[in-house]
Amino acid sequence: MDRQCRVFAAGRESAGNEEEEGLEVRTVNRLSPGNRVREVQVTGTAEVCCPADRASVRVSVGSSKESVSEVTASVSRRLEYILQAVRQHGVSDKDASVRSFLRREADQYHMGAEVVVTFSDFEKMEQACSVLLEKLDRSVCLGTPQFSHSAESLSQMRRRACVAAVENALQKAFEVSQLLGQTLGAPLVVREEETRERRNEEEEDGGRGQDAAPLPRLPCIPTITASSRVSVSFSLRDKSRKRL
Structure with a gap:
């Protein structure tokens, strides 16, 4: 039986914190001992x-x-305006949920309510x-804002x-096949080897100098970075070989 023949062309490249990427060129018996591919x-690798x-x-x-009806009416009017x-x-x-709570202390009825809007x-x-701050002022x-990623976007x-x-x-x-004087054929195997995700947050000081006047901080919109590493095998054909 013919012995399997392997030829390795090893190459490594790295940039920053990216993982090294390997290369392997070989001849294997995928179909039968007499029919080598x-x-x-x-x-x-890629990051998004x-x-x-x-x-x-x-x-x-x-x-x-002083009464349940008064406190309920007061809060209900503002809740309706918020929802509108x-x-x-x-x-x-x-995408808007409402919760409220009523309690009594001595001769006073206290009612609190909150609306969570997405x-x-x-x-x-x-x-x-x-609009809410302008119209309701101190009564609201x-x-x-609490930012998040939907399942669809992830x-x-x-x-x-x-x-x-x-x-x-x-x-x-493709570039390797050109270098070796070959024609790149169809993919044989595609395998995702590894996936990772990391959350990125902005720096606390926002890049402002220490002597700068204090400014209101804008909410930070977080991002998530997904990385993927795949292994793919392609068939090779001699350029001189005629197509059937």
């Missing part, structure tokens, strides 16, 4: 960044009155918050990273 195996696409804002109101304002800025009812349009979020309290980011890694592997294999 020449192939090139390469790895490809994705900013947060959701933001939740907590809007709180409260009141103290966010609807006018593109928020659906399913925005997908950050510009409309800023506009809605400005707005929390700092899934799309992972797919984009994998596809980009395969594209990089394809480009590398």
